[in-house]
Amino acid sequence: EDQVTQSPEALRLQEGESSSLNCSYTVSGLRGLFWYRQDPGKGPEFLFTLYSAGEEKEKERLKATLTKKESFLHITAPKPEDSATYLCAVQPASGGYQKVTFGTGTKLQVIP
Amino acid sequence: SQTIHQWPATLVQPVGSPLSLECTVEGTSNPNLYWYRQAAGRGLQLLFYSVGIGQISSEVPQNLSASRPQDRQFILSSKKLLLSDSGFYLCAWRDWGEQYFGPGTRLTVT
Numbered sequence: 001e002d003q004v005t006q007s008p009e010a011l012r013l014q015e016g017e018s019s020s021l022n023c024s025y026t027v028s029g030l031r032g033l034f035w036y037r038q039d040p041g042k043g044p045e046f047l048f049t050l051y052s053a054g055e056e057k058e059k060e061r062l063k064a065t066l067t068k069k070e071s072f073l074h075i076t077a078p079k080p081e082d083s084a085t086y087l088c089a090v091q092p093a094s095g096g097y098q099k100v101t102f103g104t105g106t107k108l109q110v111i112p
Numbered sequence: 113s114q115t116i117h118q119w120p121a122t123l124v125q126p127v128g129s130p131l132s133l134e135c136t137v138e139g140t141s142n143p144n145l146y147w148y149r150q151a152a153g154r155g156l157q158l159l160f161y162s163v164g165i166g167q168i169s170s171e172v173p174q175n176l177s178a179s180r181p182q183d184r185q186f187i188l189s190s191k192k193l194l195l196s197d198s199g200f201y202l203c204a205w206r207d208w209g210e211q212y213f214g215p216g217t218r219l220t221v222t
Contacts, residue, residue, distance in 0.1 A: 004155070031209065032209040034209070034210060034211075036213075041216070041218070042215055042216065043202050043204075043213030043214050043215050043216045044156075044202070044213045045213070046210050046211070046212055046213075049209055049210055087155075087156070089156075091209055097144070097206060097208075097209060098144075098146075098158075098161050098169070100158070100211065101155070102155035102156040103155055104153060104154060104155045105155075
C-alpha cells in the first residue's frame with residue numbers, strides 16, 4: 001500500500017527564517033510526486049510535480065526536491081503570505097492516473 | 113483557462129437527510145473528474161472518479177454515490193446522511209498527472 005508521511009505536522013517560522021518541509025513516501029514505482037498549497041477553507045492549489053530522483057523545481061520562494069525515498073519543500077526567506085498547509089501526494093507508476101495518495105500536510109505559520 | 117465550480121460552499125444537514133453536491137468544470141472537454149473528502153487530521157480520501165459521462169468508479173464503499181449526467185458535471189449524493197459524512201468535500205479534474213481542485217463544500221451533519 002502506498003504511504004505518504006509529512007513532517008513536521010506544524011511549523012512556525014519568523015519572517016525571513018528559511019526552513020524545509022519533508023515528505024517521505026513508500027510506493028512501488030513512482031510516476032509522480034506532487035506538492036500543493038491549501039489555504040484554510042479552500043481547495044488545494046497545485047504547486048509542483050516531480051518525476052525522478054534528483055529533479056528540482058522552483059517557484060518564487062519555494063523549491064521542491066526529490067530523492068528515491070523523500071521530497072523536500074524548501075522555503076527561502078518566507079513571508080506571512082506563505083502561511084498555509086502544504087500537502088504532498090504520490091502517484092504510483094502502476095494502476096493508472098487515478099491512484100493518488102495524499103499526506104496529511106504540514107501547517108506552516110510565518111510570523112511577521 | 114479551466115475553472116472548476118462547486119456548490120453549495122457550506123451545508124448543514126440533519127442525520128438521515130439526503131445530500132446533493134454539484135461540481136462543474138469550464139474550459140475543458142471530457143475531463144477526468146474526482147470527488148475527495150478531507151477530514152481534520154487526515155489526508156484527502158478519494159471517493160469517486162469518472163473518466164466520462166455515466167462512468168463512475170467507487171474507491172470507498174459507503175452510503176455515498178456519484179453521477180456524471182453531463183460531460184463537465186459531477187454530482188455527489190446520499191439518500192441518508194450519517195454523522196460520519198461530515199467533512200470538506202472537494203471536486204477535482206485531472207490534467208495529465210496533476211489534479212486541480214475546486215473551492216470545496218463544508219458539510220456538517222448534525
